[in-house]
Amino acid sequence: MTRPNHESGTDAFERFNKAQGVGTVRDPYTRWAELRRMGPVLEVDPREWTGDQQFMSGGQEAPEGFKIWSAVSYDAVHDILADSSNFTSSGYAMTMGPVLGRTILEMDPPEHTVHRKLLSQAFSRRALESWETGLVAETINGLIEGFAERGSADLVRELTFPFPVTVIAGMMGVPADRLGDFHRLAVELVSVTIDYDGALRASKSLRDLFADLLQARRAEPGDDIISVLASAEVEGEGLEDELIYSFLRLLAPAGAETTYRSSSNLLCGLLNNPDQLELLRANRDLLPHAIEEGVRWESPLTGIMRMTTADVTVQGVKIPAGAVVHVNMAAANRDPARFEDPDRFDVTRKFKQHMGFAFGTHACLGIHLARMETRVLLNAVLDRLPGLALDPSAGEIFVSGQVFRAPSALPVVFETGRES
């Protein structure tokens, strides 16, 4: 397999991570627990959610005195995400719309229902089976071969970071020589709160790339996502080209950044708890539990936004119509009323619905892909890196970040010349 150059993506990504507080904001949970003790939903300063990051698109600061509502208990987060008639997602049209275009993220039912049905054709479990044994397995093996003989690696830079973006690009049919550009553009796109003009430029460049690919697939369909989207139909209706570009733009960061973070967070939990790593090595049936536990324990995306369409009461708290609501999924996932000893990372924890992939109408569309990629990655790490442990000469390794969370690096050592 050709090993793509991700350096330009890495640079953009380091800037993005820094702005998100990766490496600095280590523990937002103590504050969120404090808020939860005050009530399930509270009116807060927007910085409670964003840290120092700018709140609105266009690089604007939130206006002085501007408040948002923040849901921090499991039940409140659940109830809000289950109620798409009182809580609209349309606010994303203002924040993400200028760079993504019109996507399902900002649509409400019934428009959302129709589009989601069309788009899910590319992400059904069946569609994913063929990717798993081909593209996904080849990508992970190719990356591991890059460092397997060395006996040491940074698993973020060399594995978890390049892996999902290579997969999503392969699923779209992006040529290998455009992969570095694709990754950089995907990062610049989500950096909208840091560099608005750069995000707009990235949006246009991605559109041009997708337009070329769509034209080529129309002429000669393949088994990639773009070919599926080009011919997807519900009740005789297909997708307009601009909607295809917007959806592909959404998939670039959605498919790459969240999974990079979730698999890094899971590895961070395992490497810091070698007993848990051993449990998993001894019993691979625990893999699905470990994957969910990783997303629950350290949710890669901590919060999402909704707006109220009417006065509404959530868990006894009245929220007025037109309010901006921060839905704190990471706080929900650490709610002791829902999860026993919630701060503990435990791969044997029995499966219980968590909010890391959201819930309800907009629950993550890529959930099967994310789980499958993480399973393939973990199996390969367990099979091919015996004696895996954190590099004892590295300092403390931890997950950090305010809105997006991940460890900055995962320096590890392992035995060479022997596979488990």
Ligand code: HEM
């Ligand atoms: C562990 C990895 C992932 C996590 C934690 C995650 C999390 C989420 C969350 C929280 C949402 C809800 C956003 C909102 O309503 O505001 C979402 C939506 C979405 N995700 Fe994921 N995601 C992951 C991986 C993926 C992957 C791999 C893809 C596809 C390649 C993907 C595609 C999407 C799409 C298209 C939506 C929009 C769904 C809709 O609006 O109906 N995600 N994801």
